Structure formats: C-alpha cells, structure tokens
Amino acid sequence: MKADPAIQAQLLDVAELDARIAQLTHQLKSLPEIAALAALADEESERTNRMRDAKIRVDDLTKEQKKADADVEQVKTRRERDRSRLEQGVITDPKQIQAMTHELESLERRIGVLEDEELEVMEMLEAAQMELDRAEAEVADSVSRREELEARRAEKSVSIERELDGARRRRAEAVNGVDAPLLALYDRLHESRGIGAAALRARTCGGCQLNLNAGDLAVLAKAPADEVLRCPECDRILVRTSESGI
Ligand SMILES: [Zn+2]
Structure with missing residues (x-):
C-alpha cells in the first residue's frame, strides 16, 4: 500500500x-463516584425499607392507641352512668344497689387493666416514633450524600466529555486526506x-x-x-x- x-x-x-479517546472513555466509566454511588444505592434502599417498616409500625400502633383510648372511654362512660344512677337515688331496691355496686367495682378494675394496656401501647408508639425519626434521618443522610456524589460525578463527566468531544473533533481532522x-x-x-x-x-x-x-x-x-x-x-x-x- x-x-x-x-x-x-x-x-x-x-x-x-x-x-487519548480510549483513556478518556475509560476515565468516564471508572469515575470513583460511580462505585461509591453503587454502594450508596444499596445502603439507601436498605434504609428506605427500614423507614417504610417503621412507618407501618407507627401507623399500626397509632390505630391501636386510638382503639385503646376508645375502650377506656367506653368503660368510663358506663361507670359514670351507673354512678349517677346510684347518686340520684333512682334505684331503691337494696339487691339492685348491691349488684350495681359490684358492677362499679368490676368496671373500676376493668378501667385499670385497660389504662395499663393503653399506657403500654403509648410507650410502644413512642419507641416506634423514635425509630421512625431515626430511620427518616438516615434516609435523608443517604439522599444528601447521593445527591452530592451525583453532582460531583456530573461535574467530572461534563469536563471529561468536553475533552472527549475535542479529541474526537481533532481525530476527524487528522484523518483528512487519508x-x-x-x-x-x-x-x-x-x-x-x-x-x-x-x-x-x-x-x-x-x-x-x-x-x-x-x-x-x-x-x-x-x-x-x-x-x-x-x-x-x-x-x-x-x-x-x-x-x-x-
Ligand atoms: Zn511492533
């Protein structure tokens, strides 16, 4: 030839x-931010899952707490009704009075049990809310680190791509006449x-x-x-x- x-x-x-083009292409593919982002993606999805689980637990316990509140309220209402009937002297039959007194005692015990349960649910809800707050903070931390890395990768990519464009243009000129x-x-x-x-x-x-x-x-x-x-x-x-x- x-x-x-x-x-x-x-x-x-x-x-x-x-x-030079091969070198820049390799640089573009092997930016340290790419590996860091891949590792961070796993961490972020793990943290997001934990946050979702914590949110479900908070929601469940919130419902449970409302139910516990309602249960206490219901028995207290019943107690008030019985109490006022006794106080108003509506009931005169001693047997009925005795039965109602017994019922009031049993309602009192029931309220005690329900209030203990209510307190337990409230404590669990408080712990779950703390867990959720922590999980949310961790997700926010992952997101902000990811965004930072993405910005840095984009910045580096843009400068490498600009150099690549220049090298490709010069190559197109260099083959002129061949x-x-x-x-x-x-x-x-x-x-x-x-x-x-x-x-x-x-x-x-x-x-x-x-x-x-x-x-x-x-x-x-x-x-x-x-x-x-x-x-x-x-x-x-x-x-x-x-x-x-x-
Ligand atoms: Zn040779």
Whole structure:
C-alpha cells in the first residue's frame, strides 16, 4: 500500500488521539463516584425499607392507641352512668344497689387493666416514633450524600466529555486526506491491537516496543518513502521518522 509520508505521519496523530479517546472513555466509566454511588444505592434502599417498616409500625400502633383510648372511654362512660344512677337515688331496691355496686367495682378494675394496656401501647408508639425519626434521618443522610456524589460525578463527566468531544473533533481532522483503504487498515489494526500505527524510533517499534533486528531494518530501509510499512513483530503500521535510525 502506498501513501505520502505526510499522510503516514498523520496516522501517528490519529493513533495518539485514539489513545487519548480510549483513556478518556475509560476515565468516564471508572469515575470513583460511580462505585461509591453503587454502594450508596444499596445502603439507601436498605434504609428506605427500614423507614417504610417503621412507618407501618407507627401507623399500626397509632390505630391501636386510638382503639385503646376508645375502650377506656367506653368503660368510663358506663361507670359514670351507673354512678349517677346510684347518686340520684333512682334505684331503691337494696339487691339492685348491691349488684350495681359490684358492677362499679368490676368496671373500676376493668378501667385499670385497660389504662395499663393503653399506657403500654403509648410507650410502644413512642419507641416506634423514635425509630421512625431515626430511620427518616438516615434516609435523608443517604439522599444528601447521593445527591452530592451525583453532582460531583456530573461535574467530572461534563469536563471529561468536553475533552472527549475535542479529541474526537481533532481525530476527524487528522484523518483528512487519508485514503479509505489505508484508514480501513489502520482502523482494523486499532481495533485488534489497541494501537493501529506506531513510529519507528531508534530502531524500535513504538507499538510493540521491540528492537527490530538488522535484517528487518535493512528491508525497511530499502522501502520507498511512500510505501506503507508494517512492523515485522506486531504487524502494526510502522511510520518512519527522522529518528528511525535506518
Ligand atoms: Zn511492533
């Protein structure tokens, strides 16, 4: 394959830009914030689940407390009614009076039991509410850390992407004038070897970093300047430079 030496030299620029593009693409994918965000996502979902469970418990206990309040109120109402009937002297039959007195005593005991239960529910509700408050604070903490990381990742991404855009634009300019078959060869080598074209400097291929032997160098030295050379070791396009040593 033939190509003007200036065009061959252009391939070195393309290779350099491709290396920069690969480096920036890797940087973009491996920002430390990405791993931190993944770890944080697990933590946040765990905390959100805990908060949801705590909320359910608070709701259940709130209902239970209302019911306990209502139960106490109901028995107290009954007690008041019985008490006022006794006080008003409506009932005169001693047996009935005795029965009602017994009922009042039993209502009193019942109120005591219900009030104990009510207190127990209130204590549980208080503890559950504290747990919910704590869970909510933890979720808020995760959310604020996530937002901070997201902002930092976005900021870094934007600057890397801006650099990537620039490198891609320069690459598009660098391939200007390179024939399609040569570019296709370069692209194929770039695809399979990471670097498609390398400079020959001090008898060393810049692609595989190997020192070329005297026999290979003699063949390369004889090739016309517009001949597209390949490294005998790694097969990459080998571009002669003023420092080739041949
Ligand atoms: Zn090589």
